Amino acid sequence: MCGIVGIIGTQPVAPLLVDALKRLEYRGYDSAGVATIEGNHLDRRRAEGKLVNLEARLKASPLSGTVGIGHTRWATHGAPTERNAHPHATETVAIVHNGIIENFFSLKTELQAAGYAFHTDTDTEVVAVLLTQALDKGLKPVEAFRAVLPRLEGAFALAVLFDGETDLLIAARHGPPLAIGHGDGEMYIGSDAIALSPFTDQVTFLEDGDWAVLTASSAAFFDKTGATVERRAQTSSAMHMTVDKGNHRHFMEKEIHEQPEVMSHTLAHFLDFSSGTARDNRAPIDFGAIDRLALSACGTAYYAGLIGKYWMERVARLPVDIDVASEFRYREMPLKKGGLALFISQSGETADTLASLRYCKENGQHIGAIVNVPESTIARESDAIFQTLAGPEIGVASTKAFTCQLSVLVSLAIAVGKARGAIDAAKEVELIRALTEAPRYANKALKLERQIEKIAGDLAKVRHILYLGRDTNYPLALEGALKLKEISYIHAEGYAAGELKHGPIALIDENMPVVVIAPHDRIFEKTVSNMQEVAARGGRIILITDEKGAAEASIEAEHVVVMPNMPEILTPIVYAIPVQLLAYHTALAMGTDVDQPRNLAKSVTVE
Ligand code: G6P
Numbered sequence: 001m002c003g004i005v006g007i008i009g010t011q012p013v014a015p016l017l018v019d020a021l022k023r024l025e026y027r028g029y030d031s032a033g034v035a036t037i038e039g040n041h042l043d044r045r046r047a048e049g050k051l052v053n054l055e056a057r058l059k060a061s062p063l064s065g066t067v068g069i070g071h072t073r074w075a076t077h078g079a080p081t082e083r084n085a086h087p088h089a090t091e092t093v094a095i096v097h098n099g100i101i102e103n104f105f106s107l108k109t110e111l112q113a114a115g116y117a118f119h120t121d122t123d124t125e126v127v128a129v130l131l132t133q134a135l136d137k138g139l140k141p142v143e144a145f146r147a148v149l150p151r152l153e154g155a156f157a158l159a160v161l162f163d164g165e166t167d168l169l170i171a172a173r174h175g176p177p178l179a180i181g182h183g184d185g186e187m188y189i190g191s192d193a194i195a196l197s198p199f200t201d202q203v204t205f206l207e208d209g210d211w212a213v214l215t216a217s218s219a220a221f222f223d224k225t226g227a228t229v230e231r232r233a234q235t236s237s238a239m240h241m242t243v244d245k246g247n248h249r250h251f252m253e254k255e256i257h258e259q260p261e262v263m264s265h266t267l268a269h270f271l272d273f274s275s276g277t278a279r280d281n282r283a284p285i286d287f288g289a290i291d292r293l294a295l296s297a298c299g300t301a302y303y304a305g306l307i308g309k310y311w312m313e314r315v316a317r318l319p320v321d322i323d324v325a326s327e328f329r330y331r332e333m334p335l336k337k338g339g340l341a342l343f344i345s346q347s348g349e350t351a352d353t354l355a356s357l358r359y360c361k362e363n364g365q366h367i368g369a370i371v372n373v374p375e376s377t378i379a380r381e382s383d384a385i386f387q388t389l390a391g392p393e394i395g396v397a398s399t400k401a402f403t404c405q406l407s408v409l410v411s412l413a414i415a416v417g418k419a420r421g422a423i424d425a426a427k428e429v430e431l432i433r434a435l436t437e438a439p440r441y442a443n444k445a446l447k448l449e450r451q452i453e454k455i456a457g458d459l460a461k462v463r464h465i466l467y468l469g470r471d472t473n474y475p476l477a478l479e480g481a482l483k484l485k486e487i488s489y490i491h492a493e494g495y496a497a498g499e500l501k502h503g504p505i506a507l508i509d510e511n512m513p514v515v516v517i518a519p520h521d522r523i524f525e526k527t528v529s530n531m532q533e534v535a536a537r538g539g540r541i542i543l544i545t546d547e548k549g550a551a552e553a554s555i556e557a558e559h560v561v562v563m564p565n566m567p568e569i570l571t572p573i574v575y576a577i578p579v580q581l582l583a584y585h586t587a588l589a590m591g592t593d594v595d596q597p598r599n600l601a602k603s604v605t606v607e
Pocket of ligand 1: 237298299300301302306344345346347348350353396397398600602603604
C-alpha cells in the first residue's frame with residue numbers, strides 16, 4: 001500500500017509534500033519521509049510512526065529544496081523502523097515506492113556481487129541501487145530509468161529524484177495507481193487525486209505500464225514499450241471533497257453519523273422514490289440476458305457482497321457465486337461467456353479485486369463495479385460503474401461505504417429482478433417504498449448510541465466475543481466481528497446462528513459475550529432457539545432486535561438494543577449502525593487508535 005507524492009516547482013516543497021502525505025495516511029502510517037535537493041544535493045528526513053513524527057523532525061531540521069518526493073509507509077519488507085523508511089537513497093538517487101518488487105532478492109544478490117552495498121531490509125532499495133549502477137555506467141537519469149524499468153518485476157508505483165537535477169522528477173506505474181497533477185509552473189505526483197487536491201484539479205492518471213518525466217513546466221509520458229504517448233489531463237472532482245472531522249472526535253464517528261444522508265443519496269441515484277421504480281442507469285449491461293452472477297471483493301466490501309447474494313437470489317432469482325478476491329483470482333472458476341461479474345470496492349484500487357476483475361474480463365464477462373472512487377482503476381477498467389455516493393471515507397474501518405454498497409446492491413437486485421421478470425411492478429414499488437425509509441430508520445438507530453456506549457464499556461473488559469446472525473444478518477455478524485477486531489483488537493468471530501452447535505458452542509461460558517443480531521424476521525424463532533442454547537450454557541447475550549423481537553424473545557439477555565420495527569429488506573443496512581457503534585465505542589473504551597488501527601491500511605494495493 002503506502003502513499004507516494006512528488007512535487008517539482010519553484011517554492012520549498014517539503015511542507016507541501018507533508019500536506020499531501022496527510023491525505024495519503026489512510027494507505028499506511030508505519031513511517032514517513034521526504035527527500036529534496038538542497039543546494040545541489042539530495043537530502044532527506046525520515047521518521048518511524050505517523051506523520052507527526054516526521055513533521056517534528058522537519059521542524060527541527062527543515063528542508064528547503066524546490067523539488068522533492070515523500071512517502072507514508074505500510075510495511076511489507078522490513079520492520080517499520082526509520083532505517084527502512086522511504087525515501088531510499090544512494091549518493092545519486094532517492095526513491096519512493098508503493099508495492100512490491102518481487103524479484104528484489106535476485107537483483108540485490110547481483111548488485112552485491114558487483115560491489116554495491118545495501119543498508120535496509122526493504123525490496124525498494126534495490127531500485128535506487130540499480131539506478132545508481134546505471135548512472136555509474138554513464139547513463140543520463142532518463143536513460144538510466146528507461147534501462148532499469150524492464151528489470152523490475154512485481155507491482156510498483158515509483159517516484160524518483162536525482163542528485164543535482166533540480167528540474168527533473170520521474171514517475172512510473174506498474175500496478176498500483178499513480179496520478180500526475182498539472183499546476184502553474186509546478187507539477188505533482190500522487191498515489192491518488194485527493195493527495196493532489198490542494199494543488200490542482202488537473203490530473204492525468206497513468207495507465208498501467210506508463211512512466212512520466214516531469215519538469216516544473218512539462219510532463220512527457222511513455223508507455224510500457226518506452227514509446228512516447230499522449231495522456232490527457234482530466235478535471236478531478238477530488239478538489240471539492242472536504243476531509244475534516246467536523247465536530248467529531250474521529251473520522252469513523254463522523255462517517256457513522258453521515259450514513260442516513262449518504263445512503264439516501266445513493267439509493268436516490270438508483271431508485272426513483274416518487275414513482276417507486278428502479279432507474280435505468282445500468283447501461284451497457286442487459287440485466288435481462290444474464291443467468292448467473294460472479295461477485296468478488298475484499299474485507300468489508302466482501303461482506304456487503306455476501307448480503308447482496310441473498311438479495312440477488314431472493315429478489316432477482318439470479319444465482320450468485322461469490323468469493324473473497326484473493327481466492328477468486330487463483331481458483332480458475334469456469335465462467336460462461338457473456339455472464340456478469342460484479343466487483344465491490346470502496347477505493348477501487350484493491351489489488352486482489354482488480355486481479356479478479358481482469359480474470360473475468362479475460363474470460364468474456366461483462367464487468368460491473370460498485371466503487372466509491374469513480375476515477376479509480378477498477379472503475380476505469382469496468383464496463384459499468386455503480387457508484388456509491390458515500391463521499392471520501394477516511395477512517396480505516398469502513399462504515400458508510402459499507403451501507404452505501406448495500407444500498408447499491410439492493411437497488412441492483414430490484415433492477416435485475418425486474419429485468420428478469422422475477423418481480424412484478426407491485427413488488428418493485430413495495431421494495432422501493434421500504435427502501436425510501438432506510439435513512440429515517442438509520443437516524444433512529446443513531447439515537448441508540450448512548451445505550452450502546454454503555455454496553456461497549458462491558459465488552460472492553462473481555463478478550464473474545466461471538467457475533468451471531470441468520471440470513472442477511474449472518475454476513476452482518478461477520479462484519480460486526482471484523483469491525484470490532486480491527487479497531488479494538490478484541491478477538492471476535494461471526495457465525496451463522498444455526499452453525500453454533502457445530503463448534504463454537506464449545507466456547508460458550510459465563511465469560512463469553514454473544515452479540516445476536518436478530519430482527520423479528522421470518523426465521524426469528526430459529527435464532528431465538530440458538531440464543532436459548534447460549535443462555536443454557538451461561539453465555540452473556542447482547543441482543544440487537546426490534547420492538548416485536550424484544551417482546552417475543554423470551555430470553556434473559558444481559559442487554560437488549562431495541563431497534564424500530566422495519567421491513568425485512570432494510571435490516572442489514574440499518575442494523576449495521578448499532579454494530580458499527582458497538583465496535584467504535586468498545587475501541588474508545590480500550591483507548592486504541594480508532595481511525596488508524598495498528599497494522600492496517602485503508603487501501604490495499606499489494607497481494
Ligand atoms: C482494507 C480496508 C477495509 C476494506 C478492504 C477492501 O482491508 O481496511 O476497510 O474493506 O481493504 O477495500 P476496498 O477499497 O476494496 O473496499
